[in-house]
Amino acid sequence: MNALPLLRIGDVLLVSIQTELHDELALRFQRELAEKVADEHIRGVIIDISALEIVDSFLGRVLHDIAATTSVLAARTVVVGMRPAVAITLVELGLSLHGLRTALNVEAGLRQLGIRRLDVSGEAR
Amino acid sequence: MGEQQRHSGAEVASFLLEREAEIIDSWRRLPFFDSGDGDQAQVERDCGAVVRALAEAVRTGDEDDPAAAPFNSLRGLFMELAGRRTRFGDSASEVAVEAGRLKGPVVRLWKSAGGHRGVEQTALLVDALGTLRVAVMEIAVSTSAELIQQQQEQLLELSTPVISLWRGILAVPLIGTLDSARSQIAMESLLQAIVDQRAEVAILDITGVSMVDTMVAQHLLKTVMAARMMGAECIISGIRPQIAQTMVQLGIDLEEVTTRAGLADALAFALTKIGYQVTAPTGAIGR
Structure with missing residues (x-):
C-alpha cells in the first residue's frame, strides 16, 4: 500500500502529506521518494505539509534527510506550507533545518524551482 | 452581642x-x-x-x-x-x-x-x-x-501591529521593552500574517526597542528561523549603533540573519527580493 501518492508533473514530483506520518511510514516515504527521483529523472520535489498540525523532531529530521538525499541525486526539494504553530514548535525544539528550502505554498515552491509554467509534454528540459 | x-x-x-x-x-x-x-x-x-x-x-x-x-x-x-x-x-x-x-x-x-x-x-x-x-x-x-x-x-494590544508595506511585504515595528509574552505574541501574529497575506518577506523593525539582551535576541532569532521554515525571508532592521555594539559584546550571532540599518533599507532590500526595481524617474532630485 502506498499511503502517499507521489504525483509527477513534468519533471517535478509533488507530494502532499495529508495524514500524520508515523515513524515507519515516514522512513518508507523517504525510501520510495529517493527511488522515484533516481529512476524518473526528477528535477525538483515539492513536499506540501500544510495539512500537518504536528511535526515532531523525527519527521523534521526525515524532511531534512530527504532534501539532502535528493540534492545528491541532483534534484532540489522544497518544503511548502508549514503552519506557524509547527514552525514555532520546531524552532523551540532547536531544529532550524539548515539547508532546507522552504516556500509559502505550492505555487511559490514551483517558482523557487525556477518553474513558471508547468511543462507536461514529457520532454526533459 | x-x-x-x-x-x-x-x-x-x-x-x-x-x-x-x-x-x-x-x-x-x-x-x-x-x-x-x-x-x-x-x-x-x-x-x-x-x-x-x-x-x-x-x-x-x-x-x-x-x-x-x-x-x-x-x-x-x-x-x-x-x-x-x-x-x-x-x-x-x-x-x-x-x-x-x-x-x-x-x-x-x-x-x-x-x-x-x-x-x-x-x-x-x-x-x-x-x-x-x-x-x-x-x-x-x-x-x-x-x-x-x-x-x-492595552499595552499588549498596542504592541504588535502587523503592517502590510507592499503586496508580499510585512513589517512589525516593535516598540519598548520586549519581554517573553510580548515577543511570543509578536512572533505568532507575524507568522499568522505571513500565511494570511502570503508574504514573502517580513521585516522586524526594532528601532523602538530600548534594550536588547540575550533573551530578546533569542526571541528575534527564533522568529526569523520560524518565518524561514514557513518559506518567508525575515529581515531585522533598525538596529541602533549602541544596540549593535551590545549585541556584539554579548556574543549574539546574527550571521545567518539579514539585517539592515533602517526600515527604508529593509524595504528596498525586500522589494528587490520579490523582484521589484526601485528607481527614481529621470530628473527627480534625491539620492
Missing part, C-alpha cells in the same frame, strides 16, 4: 447622628473628600453618608467588619474618591493615610462633648473609624490592581 455592648453601640451611634453637622464641618476641608469639582454641597452629602454609615455600623455591632453592609454601602463613594486618587498616581497607602485623618476630629469632638464617656464606647468609635480606613484601603488597592491589569492589556 451582649446587652452592655449593644447599649454602648447605641450611645456612640446617637452621638454620631446628633453631631453629624459638626463632624461634616470638620471633614469638609479634608483632601480625602475632594472630588475635584469643588462642589461643596456634594462634599457635605458625602460626609453625611459616611457619618450615617459609621453610626449604622456601631449600632449593629459591625464596627470591625469592613465587608459589612454599612461599609459596603459606601463602596460606590470610595471607589470614586479612592479611584480618582489612584488614577492620579497616589499609592494605596497614601489614600489610606488620608482616610486616617478622618479619625482625629471625631475623637476630639467625642472627648470634648463631656458627659460619661466610657473606655468601651471610645474603643467602639475608634474601631469603626479604623475599619472605615481598611475599607478605603481595600478599594484603593483593588482599583490600582485593576488599573495595572487594564494598562497591561
Whole structure:
C-alpha cells in the first residue's frame, strides 16, 4: 500500500502529506521518494505539509534527510506550507533545518524551482 | 452581642447622628473628600453618608467588619474618591493615610462633648473609624490592581501591529521593552500574517526597542528561523549603533540573519527580493 501518492508533473514530483506520518511510514516515504527521483529523472520535489498540525523532531529530521538525499541525486526539494504553530514548535525544539528550502505554498515552491509554467509534454528540459 | 455592648453601640451611634453637622464641618476641608469639582454641597452629602454609615455600623455591632453592609454601602463613594486618587498616581497607602485623618476630629469632638464617656464606647468609635480606613484601603488597592491589569492589556494590544508595506511585504515595528509574552505574541501574529497575506518577506523593525539582551535576541532569532521554515525571508532592521555594539559584546550571532540599518533599507532590500526595481524617474532630485 502506498499511503502517499507521489504525483509527477513534468519533471517535478509533488507530494502532499495529508495524514500524520508515523515513524515507519515516514522512513518508507523517504525510501520510495529517493527511488522515484533516481529512476524518473526528477528535477525538483515539492513536499506540501500544510495539512500537518504536528511535526515532531523525527519527521523534521526525515524532511531534512530527504532534501539532502535528493540534492545528491541532483534534484532540489522544497518544503511548502508549514503552519506557524509547527514552525514555532520546531524552532523551540532547536531544529532550524539548515539547508532546507522552504516556500509559502505550492505555487511559490514551483517558482523557487525556477518553474513558471508547468511543462507536461514529457520532454526533459 | 451582649446587652452592655449593644447599649454602648447605641450611645456612640446617637452621638454620631446628633453631631453629624459638626463632624461634616470638620471633614469638609479634608483632601480625602475632594472630588475635584469643588462642589461643596456634594462634599457635605458625602460626609453625611459616611457619618450615617459609621453610626449604622456601631449600632449593629459591625464596627470591625469592613465587608459589612454599612461599609459596603459606601463602596460606590470610595471607589470614586479612592479611584480618582489612584488614577492620579497616589499609592494605596497614601489614600489610606488620608482616610486616617478622618479619625482625629471625631475623637476630639467625642472627648470634648463631656458627659460619661466610657473606655468601651471610645474603643467602639475608634474601631469603626479604623475599619472605615481598611475599607478605603481595600478599594484603593483593588482599583490600582485593576488599573495595572487594564494598562497591561492595552499595552499588549498596542504592541504588535502587523503592517502590510507592499503586496508580499510585512513589517512589525516593535516598540519598548520586549519581554517573553510580548515577543511570543509578536512572533505568532507575524507568522499568522505571513500565511494570511502570503508574504514573502517580513521585516522586524526594532528601532523602538530600548534594550536588547540575550533573551530578546533569542526571541528575534527564533522568529526569523520560524518565518524561514514557513518559506518567508525575515529581515531585522533598525538596529541602533549602541544596540549593535551590545549585541556584539554579548556574543549574539546574527550571521545567518539579514539585517539592515533602517526600515527604508529593509524595504528596498525586500522589494528587490520579490523582484521589484526601485528607481527614481529621470530628473527627480534625491539620492
